[in-house]
Amino acid sequence: MSLEWRLLRDGITDAHHHFAVEEALVRLVDEGHSPPTLRLRQVRRAVFVGVYQDTWSEVDVDYCRQHGIKIVRRLNGGGAVYHDLGSFCTSAFFPRTMFPHSDEELYRLFAEPVIRTCADYGVAARFAGRNDVLVGERKIHGAAQIAWYSAFVQSGTFLVNMDLDAMERALTPPALKFADKPARSIRERVTSLAREVGRELDVYEVQARLVGHLAQLLGIEFAPGELTAQERALADELLAVKYGSDEWNLGARQSAGVTVSTRTRSGVVLLSADVDGGAICAARIRGDLLLSDGAALERLERALAGCRLADASAVVRAAPLPADLQEALVALLAEVADNV
Amino acid sequence: MLMIEKIKLEAYIAQPPTSKCREVLAVMEEIVRRYPDQVRLVVFVRGMPWPEEPSPALKYAFHKGSTVPMCYVNGRFVVGGRPPTLDEVQQAVAEALRTRGGE
Numbered sequence: 001m002s003l004e005w006r007l008l009r010d011g012i013t014d015a016h017h018h019f020a021v022e023e024a025l026v027r028l029v030d031e032g033h034s035p036p037t038l039r040l041r042q043v044r045r046a047v048f049v050g051v052y053q054d055t056w057s058e059v060d061v062d063y064c065r066q067h068g069i070k071i072v073r074r075l076n077g078g079g080a081v082y083h084d085l086g087s088f089c090t091s092a093f094f095p096r097t098m099f100p101h102s103d104e105e106l107y108r109l110f111a112e113p114v115i116r117t118c119a120d121y122g123v124a125a126r127f128a129g130r131n132d133v134l135v136g137e138r139k140i141h142g143a144a145q146i147a148w149y150s151a152f153v154q155s156g157t158f159l160v161n162m163d164l165d166a167m168e169r170a171l172t173p174p175a176l177k178f179a180d181k182p183a184r185s186i187r188e189r190v191t192s193l194a195r196e197v198g199r200e201l202d203v204y205e206v207q208a209r210l211v212g213h214l215a216q217l218l219g220i221e222f223a224p225g226e227l228t229a230q231e232r233a234l235a236d237e238l239l240a241v242k243y244g245s246d247e248w249n250l251g252a253r254q255s256a257g258v259t260v261s262t263r264t265r266s267g268v269v270l271l272s273a274d275v276d277g278g279a280i281c282a283a284r285i286r287g288d289l290l291l292s293d294g295a296a297l298e299r300l301e302r303a304l305a306g307c308r309l310a311d312a313s314a315v316v317r318a319a320p321l322p323a324d325l326q327e328a329l330v331a332l333l334a335e336v337a338d339n340v
Numbered sequence: 341m342l343m344i345e346k347i348k349l350e351a352y353i354a355q356p357p358t359s360k361c362r363e364v365l366a367v368m369e370e371i372v373r374r375y376p377d378q379v380r381l382v383v384f385v386r387g388m389p390w391p392e393e394p395s396p397a398l399k400y401a402f403h404k405g406s407t408v409p410m411c412y413v414n415g416r417f418v419v420g421g422r423p424p425t426l427d428e429v430q431q432a433v434a435e436a437l438r439t440r441g442g443e
Binding site: 050055257258259260261262263268269270274275286287335339 | 383
C-alpha cells in the first residue's frame with residue numbers, strides 16, 4: 001500500500017524564515033494538524049549553526065555580515081554548515097511511529113536515494129559514519145534528525161553546485177574538529193555533485209531525481225501541496241520571536257559571567273560581570289557585607305549595566321559605599337577588564 | 341606588588357541552567373567566596389559564546405559534545421555530569437594552590 005505525503009516547495013529562500021517554517025511544521029505534525037510532508041528547499045547564502053554551538057567561535061560573523069551571509073541557529077545539534085542556492089535540503093516530517101526503524105536505520109534509509117541520485121550522474125557514493133554520504137573521502141550529503149515529541153524530522157543537505165570558497169571563508173572551524181580526520185580543511189572534506197561530474201548541474205533536476213528515488217524506496221506517493229494558513233501563521237510567529245532575532249542566532253557575545261572576589265574591611269565581596277565589546281552588560285555584586293544602605297549595591301548594579309568598562313570606576317566611586325569597598329570593586333572591575 | 345596568577349575555576353552548564361547547573365554555580369561561587377584574591381570563576385554556557393578562552397581540556401570537552409555540568413580547576417577536570425561537592429572543589433583548589441606555591 002502506498003502512503004501519500006505532501007510534497008512542499010514553498011520557495012522560501014530566506015534562512016531565518018526557512019527555519020521558522022521547519023519548526024512550525026514539526027510542531028504541527030506532532031499536534032496532528034499537518035500531514036507527513038517532504039519539504040524541498042533552497043536558501044540564499046547562509047550559515048546554519050548547531051543549537052549547542054557558539055556562533056562566535058564557529059562562524060566568521062564579521063565576514064558573513066559584510067557579505068550578506070545570514071547566520072541562523074538550527075533547532076537540532078551538529079556542526080555549522082554553509083548553504084547557498086547551489087545546494088538544497090530535504091526535510092521529511094512524519095509521525096515517528098510511521099517507520100519501525102531505529103534512528104540509525106533511518107539515516108541509512110534516507111541516504112540510499114541520495115546514493116542512487118549520485119549514481120544517476122555516474123558518481124559512486126557511499127554511506128559512511130553515522131549520517132554522511134561520501135564520494136571518496138569527501139562529504140556530499142549530510143543528514144540530521146529532530147525528534148519533537150511524537151513527530152520526527154529527517155533532514156539532509158545535498159551539495160550540488162556549492163560555492164566551496166565561500167563555505168571555507170565563512171566558517172572558522174576549530175582545529176580540533178579535524179584532529180582525528182586525515183583532511184585538514186573544509187574544502188578537503190566536502191565536495192559537490194557538480195565538482196564530481198565536472199560541470200554545473202540543474203539543481204531542480206537533481207531534486208526531481210532524488211524525490212523519484214525516495215518515492216520508490218519508501219513506497220511513498222508525493223502530492224504537491226502548499227503551506228496551510230496555520231503553518232504560515234506559526235512560522236511568522238516563530239520568525240518574529242526566535243529565528244529572526246540575534247539573541248537566538250548569535251547569542252550575546254559575552255553571555256556567561258566571570259566572577260572574582262576580594263577581601264575588604266566590610267567583608268569578602270564578589271563581582272560577576274558579563275562584558276560585551278568593552279561595555280558591561282550585567283553586573284552582580286554580592287558579599288558578606290554590612291552596609292547601612294542595603295539597596296546601594298542593587299542601584300550600583302543597575303548603574304553598571306550598559307556602562308563602558310572605562311567609565312565603570314567613576315560610577316563605582318560615585319556610589320554611596322564605604323571607600324574600601326569602592327576601591328575593591330574598582331580593582332575587581334579592572335581584573336575583569338584585563339581578561340576580556 | 342607581586343601579582344600571583346589566580347586559580348581558574350571553570351563551570352560548564354546548560355542553557356537554560358538545570359537544577360544541577362544551579363547547584364554547580366552555588367558550589368563554585370562559594371569557593372570564590374572562600375578564597376578571595378586567589379581564585380576566579382568563569383562560567384561557560386553550552387551553545388553560548390565564551391566569556392574568555394577556555395582551558396584546553398575544557399575546550400576539548402566542548403568539541404566532544406561532553407555532558408553538562410562539568411567543573412575544572414586550573415584546566416584539570418574535577419567532576420562532570422553532577423554537581424561537585426564543596427570538598428571536591430576545595431581539594432582541587434588546595435592542590436592547585438600547593439602546585440602554584442612550589443613553582
